[in-house]
Amino acid sequence: MVQLLFTPSRLIPASLALASLMAVPQTWASSLWVNEQNMLRPVALEAARRLANAGNDGLNPGHYGGAQLLQTVQASQGRPLDPASASTLDAQLTEKVELYLHHLRNGRVDPRQIREHYDANKTDWKAFDAPTALREALGMGNLASAFDAATPRVPMYDELRKALERERQLAGDPAWTGSLPALPKGGKLGNGQAWSGLAMLTQRLVAMGDLPAGTAAPTTYNSTLQDGVKAFQQRYGLPENGVLNKATLDKLNESPKQRADRIALAMERLRWTPLLQGHRTIVVNVPEFRLRAYDNAGGQPEPKVSMRVIVGKALDTRTPMFDEDMRYIEFSPYWNVPPSIARSETIPKIRRDPGYMARNGFEIVGQGGLQGVLNGTARIRQKPGPSNALGDIKFVFPNNQNIYLHHTSSPGLFKRTKRDFSHGCIRVEEPVQLAKFVLQDDPAWTEDRIRKAMGAGKATTVRLKEPLPVVITYMTTVISNGQLLFFPDLYGHDRKLADLLAQGKTTRVPPKSATPLQKNSSAASAPSLQ
Known part of the structure; x- marks a missing residue:
């Protein structure tokens, strides 16, 4: 069954975070990622790797300086940095991790830009504070818990994440080395007809799971292929008749990258649609x-x-x-x-x-x-x-x-x-x-x-x-x-959303980072050393 709704919150209990924070010496300095010897803590590499892999959640690693920050952090491991470089790198990493957490939880685009109007008071838009979540996680000595807290609490989200990975793996599959050929005269392929695209069609249906693994390509369009096409049509919201016509062929010619892009848009929507409200919805x-x-x-x-x-x-x-x-x-x-x-x-x-x-x-x-x-x-x-x-x-x-x-x-x-x-x-x-x-x-x-x-x-x-x-x-x-399952972009909302994201118009601006900590500041505000 389709699971569109939220699961229970994954936020770290504030009492546990506070207890961990209180155990930190008050002499600790303001940096989140650099210790008092101006050396990067191991957690900095963990953070940089997560930014570099933001694409796993359908986000754009470039928005967070993923590859460049990872390269810089890797090159800086195990050696002291000069104070200016240490301060700059610490600030950059903090800013980008907070932005990433914010986008992961709340999305990058205000849905009103595509005429979708949801009550902000019923979403996580105001409830999730990325700077606080980051500091609580570091205070617990567990950065991964911040990413976990920011991940949309929708059962289908994790399934889409896995589907996104599968589609990206299919990008190099030989079944998509070219387009399926034009249909025979008449614009459709029926039972018993020959067609030069049967081998590639069989490969694609097998790769997408619409035919069993190992299915051999027939010499004519037989009942086995028709069953595979019916399964594909059902997944694409097309009439399930097993007839290979232009509408079905166009969808079969969609590349794994195109499908991955559609999955990423669905993941973006799950971040700002208020699906969990009350006991029933x-x-x-x-x-x-x-x-x-x-x-x-x-x-x-x-x-x-x-x-x-x-x-x-x-x-x-x-x-x-x-x-x-x-x-x-x-x-x-x-x-x-x-x-x-x-x-x-x-x-x-x-x-x-x-x-x-x-x-x-x-x-x-x-x-x-x-x-x-x-x-x-x-x-x-x-x-x-x-x-x-x-x-x-x-x-x-x-x-x-x-x-x-x-x-x-x-x-x-x-x-x-x-x-x-x-x-x-x-x-x-x-x-x-x-x-x-x-x-x-x-x-x-x-x-x-x-x-x-x-x-x-x-x-x-x-x-x-x-x-x-x-x-x-x-x-x-x-x-x-x-x-x-894929459905037509009936009103063009996906196209508008994709255009906004392609233009980099990420209007979901995160709250300002917490004030940098100073030496001898309250221990309840400082993350523990790692």
Whole structure:
């Protein structure tokens, strides 16, 4: 199952750090990495190596002077430095390690730059202080604990880290020495057809795990290769038909480096998306067209509900990314047509067809008729019933963009692979299962009662006993049941994020480093010698 949520904190207990710090002699000087003889401590090499290997976490080692600092530290081992060089190197290493820790935990880009708006008070953005974490770790004599504390506490993060390493190892695989050749005339490869790319196709599917190791290349496109292509299509969010067409071929021609870059973007997103909130959480992953509901009460997120969803049209009515608390459910809801939809769609239909309103259950509330709707003195709403655009249930998490979860009167669209059909709201495939999850703390709301309320034809509002966090996120790369899955960059958010990172526009600026320590300063502020 996909694990998007956080695990318990890995921060060092403050009491233990303080106890360790108090044991340090008060005569110790201000440097973190250089001792009183102006010699680098062994921990400096550990820090420099971590910066040089920042790419393992999808970060750019160049942002932290990784290779250069490692070379300098290695060359400076075992010999005293002149005071100026020692001071400069110590300051550089401190600055870069703090920046690295900050980026590792909180990310490099403010998500608002790509129109993703998450409540900073619900993320680790303010909770994690890199300078303090570094000094606590050094005080414990365990620098690795600072890196551990900074690593995003999301189960899927570690899996993506391993996937990133595997893709980088595939970069030199002979299966990607060139591109797969063009498809036969007709633009697709079907059962029993010959094709010059069969050997390379087999190699790639084996390397990616879509075919068993040792699978031999056939002379024609047979059932074995079709099964491998189906597995690949499933991992890429393509129709799983085993037909090798242009869309599938284009994805098969993606290089390991391109996949590694996509994984790194997913790791970046996990740093600033507030996935852990409350005892239970609902997460909608827009590019995957899927909703998952998690129970976090046991300390580990456990997926309880998973279903397909329909999201906003990529062309003009995109679903926004944000988080908010669900506060109530509406059974057999009215649909208050948003003014923009009323102006552009509903009113023109009514004017062309006078019977349109009655047939579809619309009514005008307020003064002035249709002109009042245009002037803002009235609104159009659709009565509860089988034709209601919201279906028979609406899950409300109040927000200034008027986005909510709801059922639909057109369930057939859930069978589509690409499901961006809405005006921005999110249509859910299995509303009863979602309602049972949302109302599970209220035993009075049985499945039978939920179904009756949905079909009553009379609007009923049920307020939740406790707010339930809803997170709308944008992950084009996830790991589910051990499989690496990729989804289209539906709204182009990944492209924008990649551009910002390529330009070096890392706007997540860390807090200033702690004031340099002086001799005879408080021992509780100084790390222990190593």
